[in-house]
Amino acid sequence: MKNLNNKVALVTGSARRIGAVTIRTLHAKGANVVVHYHKSSCDAEKLCAALNQLREGSCMTVRGDLKDIKMMPAIIDSIIKQMGQLDILVNNASTFYSTPIGEITETHWDDLLGSNLKAPLFLSQAAMPYLKATQGCIVNIVDVHGFRPMKNYPVYSIAKAGLLMLTQSLARELGPDIRVNGVAPGAILWPENENNQSDQQQLLDKTALKREGSPEDIANTVLFLVRDADYITGQVIPVDGGRMLNH
Secondary structure (H helix, E strand, O other): OOOOOOEEEEEEEOOHHHHHHHHHHHHHHOOEEEOOOOOOOHHHHHHHHHHHHHHOOOEEEEEEEOOHHHHHHHHHHHHHHHHHHHHHEEEOOOOOOOOOOOOHHHHHHHHHHHHHHHHHHHHHHHHHHHHHOOOOOOEEEHHHHOOOOOOOHHHHHHHHHHEEEEEEEEHHHHHOOEEEEEEEEEEOOOOOOOOOHHHHHHHOOOOOOOOOOHHHHHHHHHHHHHHHOOOOOOOOOEEEEHHHHHH
């Protein structure tokens, strides 16, 4: 995939934030892209229109609740019908919130495991025949807390740890036809509903680089794994400013 021209990339949860930056990055390198969304229809359509203005017919949108696995084949089929192929799947969509021990419900478990682990597995399975046909690749957006748990976020951390293992398992199951890797962001974008600056500063102080990363850092790592890493599979790259160096 040294040349992404005419390759087709699906990025889940890509109407906004890191997903949208990843879509723009892959599109800028020549890929045709699929913006997946669940509820952010206005953002998705606006992004798609902007990209189609740059290159006509280079972007489509697809809506779907990824926790409903019955929708997976229909999502993939709509892409094949309009784009003709699928070369790249980026499992980016995620749910994130705290679940302190003592307050965890089964709904929390089903929601966080559903979006962060179940959806990537079943979407990858639905996409597998088409990715195999194009010798394509999968990139999962994991989290540094898949390696080391975050206090008050046990269910989220468990889900991302599962996604790390899913990345390795799929690499073994789908090779040699499909490469599967992951990116584990650290302090990149703060959750929109949290604005505790003292907690944020404490997290940044634990990084070796003492600063926040950018969505472009994640998107460029995805681009590397898709385009420049022909002999890499089963790996998860932390993009965390050295956060994991600090125990």
